[in-house]
Amino acid sequence: MLWTCINLSHLAMDGMLRRRPTTGPLVLVDGPVNARTIVSANESAQAAGLHVGQRLSAAQALLSKFEAIPYERESVDRWHRFLAAVAYRYSSEVSLLPHAIVLEVSRSMGLFGPWPRLDAMLRADFAGLGFRHRLAAAPTAHAAQVLATVSDGQAVLSVDALRHALQRVPLAKSSLPANAIAALPGMGIRNLGQVLALPRDGLRRRFGTELLDALDRLIGDRPSGLELYRPPDTFDLRIELLHEVENQSALIFPLRRMADDLAAYLAGRDGGVQRFLLRLEHREGCYTDVPVGLLAPQREGAMLFEFARGRLEHVVLPEPVLALHLIARELPAFVPAGRDLFDERPANALPIGQLRERLRARLGDRAVYRLGSTTDPRPERAQAVAECGGVHDEPSPRPTWLLAHPIPLRGASPRILAGPERLETGWWDGAEACRDYYVVETSPGQRAWAFCPPGEQGGWMLHGWFA
Incomplete structure (x- = not known):
């Protein structure tokens, strides 16, 4: 397996900047009203000396003018889930971790290409949405999370290389249980490599099974235990x-x-x-x-x-x-429109579907519509405006372009291409019609739809044109 972690340590600030773009100093604060603390700061605020963990009162003493906005956990959670839905494009196994998203990509590389290409695609998507991030890949989800916290772009593609990559990871960035991170430095332990070299029995007696379980999940000896994320249907x-x-x-x-x-x-x-x-x-x-x-x-x-x-x-x-x-x-299924390999349309030409939608958006719903058939066989009553999104009818031998009223077909006798189609109907409402329709070609080469009295081939009346 191969997991990639997308570290989103700036998620709260990036989500705020999408809504409130600014170049001035901006911080997010949290905590009691009388003891507000900075939890995130933009580049302008950091350049002025403000930093995460600083009391708001101390920041105000240092900088007279800056914008302080309350930290919104609900908003951060919403952006977190939204980005997980974006990542779902690349894998069906996506999980949420604190300030991060992990996804299993070993099978995805068969579709999107090798890791460097997949890495570039993920970065392009998240950068395009305006969210800063760091990426790492490893054989386990928790190892990928740890490596993304330490550095950006590290890719450990085999289990054999994983232990070596984890050797120098500081305890503070190891994602181990908090009690172990606090106690191990007192024993002279400073990094993950030293922890992994310690006897397991001693670690169990000192810290219980929680630390051993975390180490096993890190190196892949134990399942990750992560809950998979599924995007909502709305x-x-x-x-x-x-x-x-x-x-x-x-x-x-x-x-x-x-x-x-x-x-x-x-x-x-x-x-x-x-x-x-x-x-x-x-x-x-x-x-x-x-x-x-x-x-x-x-x-x-x-x-x-x-x-x-x-x-x-x-x-x-x-x-x-x-x-x-x-x-x-x-949110129905989407099927991309196909295009011929030797399509000779200009590069900037719009497909008919996009052109149709653009005209409807600019001119209104009634400006562009699709015709559907009715149950009345008479040509002048056989078409009606179809409902939006309706099923397309099968191709018809009748033309779409009908004249408002039939007119005599002048000139030389046309050449019959198809027909006749006998139409004898309308007796129930007083508009009886009895005609033989033909697809004909006129002397100038136009393709027309014309009729004449039943059993005759003269006295042609033009009723429509084919494109």
Whole structure:
């Protein structure tokens, strides 16, 4: 087995910076009101001398102007689970650890390529989402966690090399039980290599089985005992804005980020989204819903953003917006569109599906639609606007382009390509029709749909055109 650990020691600050981008000093504080302590600080705050573990009062004495925000455990847990859902794209065995995510990737490399390529793909995904991270790989999940804490990029790909890699890991970063980390330095033990060399009977008498179990999980002599994570079946993301927004243009940046997050989540599930809701939250619990419906499941971030923005542009804000809430409960399977190997379309040409969705987002639902069949056989009544997401009908010998009313077909007699299709119906409502329809080719080479009286091949009436 091969496990990779994604260390997220800056998760709380990175999650806050996605919502509140700033270049000034910013810290997250936690603890009692009269004894607030810094638990995270951005680069500007660190450059000014502020650090983790420092009392807020001491930081205020050192620096007069900086922003202090309460640490939100619920928000950190939400980002933690979201990133685990992103990592689920690469493995079905994903687990959550404190400030880290571990996933088993030995089988994944058969799909994504060798470890260096998989490492680069994981880094690109997490960096693109704005989360700092460190990666390490090892034959056990706990060893990967320890190595990611010590350094970034270390990859131990065999069990034989694992003990050597763990030799110089300091006890403080070993993830061993706290009582052992506190007591072992008094015995002259400073690193994991020294602990692993000690007699197991002595360790059991001194620390019980907890320390031995931790060591066995570390080197792979005992199962990891981790609970596997499964992404939820719905996507729910809420972003509070920095101030009240009265103009739609100020919502574009957070909307783009939310669309990218939704796309990353869908890639992790290997699924798509066909309908989602963008909720604009106002004062006193009021809100404005902006539904976004697609004709087919999609999961590309740029497309989802463009569709949502197109809908948002048609909304008149009744009140200032305080927060954005994106909810996607219907997440159907997604099948990427195929493309011919020798496709001669320009590189920037849009597939018909994307063009259709873009037009609907910009012009409205009724501007672009798909036709479906009815139970009435008369051509002028045989088509109706199909419901969004409906099943496509089988190809029909009848043309899609019908004239409003049949007109005489002028010129030389056409060449018959197919037919006749006898139509004798409508007697029940007074609009009786009795015709023989043919697929014909006109003298200029156009492909048309025309009819004449039953049993005759003259007096042609043109009723439609084929593309």
